[in-house]
Amino acid sequence: MAPRRLTVCNFPTPFDGEVAYFELGLHRLTHPGPQGWQCQELSLHQATSESQAIAVVDTRPDAILVHVYRDKVRDALALAHALGSLSAEIPLIWCGWTAHMLYLQAVSQAILPIDHPRLLLACGEVEAAVPALLAAIADNESGMEAIATSVPAAAWFDTAEGRWKGHGRFAPVADVAALAPVWDTPTPLRVHPGGAGWIEVSRGCKYACSFCVACSMGEGSVRPHHPERIRAELASADAKGVRLYGLLAAAINYDLESLRAVVESIQALPGAARRVAGTVHAKFAQGERLDLMAALQWETMIVGLQTITPQAQRLMRRREERDVFCAAVERLKAFSVPEVELILGLPGDTASGFQQSVQFALSLPVSVSIYRLRLDPWSVFFDQRTALGLEADFARAGRVIGLPGFAPSEIDASEAWLRGLVKGPWRHRALRLLLDGAPIYPSRR
Numbered sequence: 214m215a216p217r218r219l220t221v222c223n224f225p226t227p228f229d230g231e232v233a234y235f236e237l238g239l240h241r242l243t244h245p246g247p248q249g250w251q252c253q254e255l256s257l258h259q260a261t262s263e264s265q266a267i268a269v270v271d272t273r274p275d276a277i278l279v280h281v282y283r284d285k286v287r288d289a290l291a292l293a294h295a296l297g298s299l300s301a302e303i304p305l306i307w308c309g310w311t312a313h314m315l316y317l318q319a320v321s322q323a324i325l326p327i328d329h330p331r332l333l334l335a336c337g338e339v340e341a342a343v344p345a346l347l348a349a350i351a352d353n354e355s356g357m358e359a360i361a362t363s364v365p366a367a368a369w370f371d372t373a374e375g376r377w378k379g380h381g382r383f384a385p386v387a388d389v390a391a392l393a394p395v396w397d398t399p400t401p402l403r404v405h406p407g408g409a410g411w412i413e414v415s416r417g418c419k420y421a422c423s424f425c426v427a428c429s430m431g432e433g434s435v436r437p438h439h440p441e442r443i444r445a446e447l448a449s450a451d452a453k454g455v456r457l458y459g460l461l462a463a464a465i466n467y468d469l470e471s472l473r474a475v476v477e478s479i480q481a482l483p484g485a486a487r488r489v490a491g492t493v494h495a496k497f498a499q500g501e502r503l504d505l506m507a508a509l510q511w512e513t514m515i516v517g518l519q520t521i522t523p524q525a526q527r528l529m530r531r532r533e534e535r536d537v538f539c540a541a542v543e544r545l546k547a548f549s550v551p552e553v554e555l556i557l558g559l560p561g562d563t564a565s566g567f568q569q570s571v572q573f574a575l576s577l578p579v580s581v582s583i584y585r586l587r588l589d590p591w592s593v594f595f596d597q598r599t600a601l602g603l604e605a606d607f608a609r610a611g612r613v614i615g616l617p618g619f620a621p622s623e624i625d626a627s628e629a630w631l632r633g634l635v636k637g638p639w640r641h642r643a644l645r646l647l648l649d650g651a652p653i654y655p656s657r658r
């Protein structure tokens with residue numbers, strides 16, 4: 214039997230850790246391709262969803278796969294609508310961490326209703342969720358509902374009834390050692406502009422912060438790759454021209470063996486120094502782990518703090534002690550400028566608590582990066598949004614706009630207060646201040 218044709222649609226993706234696991238997953242899926250399917254990739258660079266849909270249908274697919282991250286949900290809903298008008302008989306598989314029934318329903322209600330009659334979600338890590346769904350599509354001629362209910366990670370939106378059918382459970386990769394390499398292979402991953410490339414170090418996290426999707430990827434456990442795999446991937450990536458390594462791990466200093474493998478591999482490379490970017494955890498910035506981290510040349514080192522307000526820390530389910538965090542940052546500053554992340558609008562926080570968190574971070578030798586809380590799929594805060602009284606704008610990526618103790622006007626006033634910090638002379642120890650990725654200090658102007 215001739216292989217079926219799968220067209221894999223790629224929205225342009227930034228060099229961003231949030232989407233990187235899925236970028237790797239899609240690469241593994243398409244090289245060489247799932248059994249019984251012939252894959253072709255299509256970059257969605259066309260201007261309108263209608264022209265994107267025409268380009269997709271021109272590839273004559275038997276199924277279409279689209280990977281959707283947070284900032285592309287609007288575009289993907291428009292593409293689904295256009296594909297539904299043009300060729301509703303072709304199943305459209307939606308993957309990525311936005312493949313979550315209730316999240317997508319909330320966003321579609323705010324932006325554009327789902328009207329594609331064959332829209333299927335592949336929920337979870339790409340390598341675990343998508344092949345099983347493709348096998349079900351290839352085997353099953355009895356319709357969308359039968360396909361969706363036969364795969365635990367799948368869901369289908371029944372447009373006639375206006376509701377999801379199927380389980381839609383997050384499917385994690387059971388054994389990371391079974392994942393194919395992405396660099397140490399004849400068909401390697403692409404090198405991003407500037408010589409950047411991903412090195413997958415581990416999946417999963419020790420923690421389960423209530424705002425974060427990572428808790429779905431391991432339920433409190435870290436799944437590191439074997440040191441030999443990390444060494445082989447790094448050496449192969451280097452040979453392909455990678456010079457800035459995005460180290461993919463919830464925190465690169467959780468697992469000593471994999472951190473050692475990264476450092477030793479980089480030190481063994483010939484030629485000029487390589488830079489790294491990644492997230493570290495303050496509690497583990499000591500001893501041999503600290504020595505190893507100091508041996509790397511850091512382009513970006515993200516250190517999560519989020520808040521120092523006790524009630525907000527309790528609800529977000531992670532506690533950083535001020536003095537421990539402070540001491541860790543002082544150690545890290547010897548070889549990097551840590552980028553400390555805070556969140557504006559956390560449950561349990563208040564406007565004055567938020568200001569105290571910002572003042573604390575500004576007293577450190579760091580770059581301070583503040584994000585408005587967004588309700589992400591798979592997160593505890595998304596699930597508990599009604600009980601917590603969280604008001605969110607799903608037309609703007611689930612941005613929280615009001616919550617008990619932190620009225621909408623106070624959130625806006627907190628943003629104005631942040632911007633006002635640069636009106637006088639800069640007397641803080643922090644070197645930079647950013648809000649939602651845009652610089653407040655120093656200003657670009």
Ligand code: SF4
Nearest residue numbers: 418420422425427463
């Ligand atoms: S925010 Fe960081 S520490 Fe918390 S669950 Fe996510 S990856 Fe883990």
